[in-house]
Amino acid sequence: MTAIASTLPDWNPLSLWYSDGWTVTKRNLIKIKRSPDMLVFAVIQPIMFVVLFSQVYAGAIQVQGTDYVQFLMAGIFAQTVVFGATFSGAAMAQDLKEGIIDRFRSLPMSASAVLIGRTNSDLVLNTISMVIMMATGLAVGWRVNSTVPEFLAGVGLLLLFGYAFSWVMALLGMSVKSPEVINNASFLILFPLTFISNAFVPSETLPTPLRIFAEFNPVSSLVQAARQLFGNEGSAPVPDIWTMQNPILTVLIGVAVMLIVFVPLCIRKFASISSR
């Protein structure tokens, strides 16, 4: 056999962390490129949501001070980034089932590289979905009524929230027995979280218990923040709750909390998992 140096170059931890994370990201992106069903999920579904909701409900739902399409788009963006995060969980569970995690864990790579690669590639996927949704939105009459920096901040905030939520879902993905479990579980969590919110209808139109849930729902803050930054607010009164009155700050705090809690938990979990 040809000799290969078994004394490997000394890498400093930071460049190791970066290059290993990038290697795994590339691997995940190749995977996405080669499985059409994932691409369909990321591309077709957002188009469908924008077109269906804007056409079906536009006449039925009244929004004070603006038309429904303007109101709807931030809601669909938020829903898409939150759903996109579940992909991180399903993919971790799948890798565990296929045994590739054992290969990764037997290599001298950075302990967080697989997780960083996972959440990074899902960020890429979410970005692609966002661009497609925006194009579709513009086609059905959506308009951004804010400055360029505000618009970019809105996009950044949505993607950041999705990224942080990916870490939450990744932990779930490593904790369940099979990828099917995570798919079912995440739908049970995500449907209420996205639908009992201000994403598709103004929350004040909901029956009281649901309205209260919707007003405290973090997804509502995300949607409210995006509406503000895109200038799609309309003139409806915002619920008199701190998290809804300060949606951008709320989202930033939420993102920080998710990352501070779940990144270390994920890394710890990863260090002890092994497929059977």
Place this chain on the structure above:
Amino acid sequence: MTIIEARGLTKTYKSKSGPVHALAGLDLTVPRGTVKALLGPNGAGKTTVVKMLTTLIRPDSGTALVDGIDVVANPKGVRRIIGVSGQYAAVDENLTGFENLEMVGRLYHLGGRAARKRAHELIDLFELTAAGNRPVKGFSGGMRRRIDLAGALVINPKVLFLDEPTTGLDPRSRLALWDVIKRLVADGTTVLLTTQYLEEADQLSDDIMVIDGGKAIAEGTSDELKAQIGGHRLVIALVNAADSAPARQIMARYGSGEPTVTTDGRGVEVAVTDGPAGLQHVLAELGAAGIDLHDAGMRRPTLDDVFLKLTGHKADLSVTDDDETDAAKPAKGRRARTDNPSDASSDTPPRELVK
């Protein structure tokens, strides 16, 4: 001289039917440059040992050093010098063979250029050209296994771990893989391999440790073990069950142990040290005594024989609960539990048949 040194390894899993002692105090020593086979039935604890030594799971108690590095205290140090091919091929289905190997090279930190160069070399070495540029998805179990094994050799590892490397392969792929492993061994790589096949341990290893219930029950070279269980087996099938007593007496004279008679009284079997000579003598005497035979021949000892001899009970090859999970991995090629590599391998002497 020793490169693997493990003392008192234990691991207990919780299960619905109470605790499972996967390892119950296992000691293991492997000298540098040798091949050690862990031989044992399903559920013996083979995978658990391999996972501990490759830093995938931590022992509940006990210590293990690989090339002097503690697997618990410095897992990364161990990972830098080992190559692993686990029981189920750990390859990415959506990547090509080349991409899989390049990725592994990068994660060993060879750098992009060296990783690609090494991937090309391994593709040639393992004759993986067909899988080089197409996603692994569509390929056979044998091909997957080879890519996985190639992944374990991206660096020249100081120790190579192979967990049931040929389980689930057809006889031809099994022989091909044996060749690859033999070549590696000739280069002086230390190998720890696990298997359920005595034949495989015999073919590939210098030293065999038989394990059952998470403990070592015998250890030695393949010759030493065979001497203990008595090389070949002579097997005859009688026309008349009434002849079993005299046939048994005759076979006892040439056997290295007590002959056994099947419950229907027609089959008699005994272990012998020299198979061919023993068979000739037994046939001559049976002929002289006028005993009619349906069939006579010799066979190699199997794991079952080893177990029967060492533990007094048969190897438990029954389906254990972990097979349920395995059933969910159809692509990994579940082994048919009855396939004995000696049945089909071309280097097995044909079974002599006398009518």
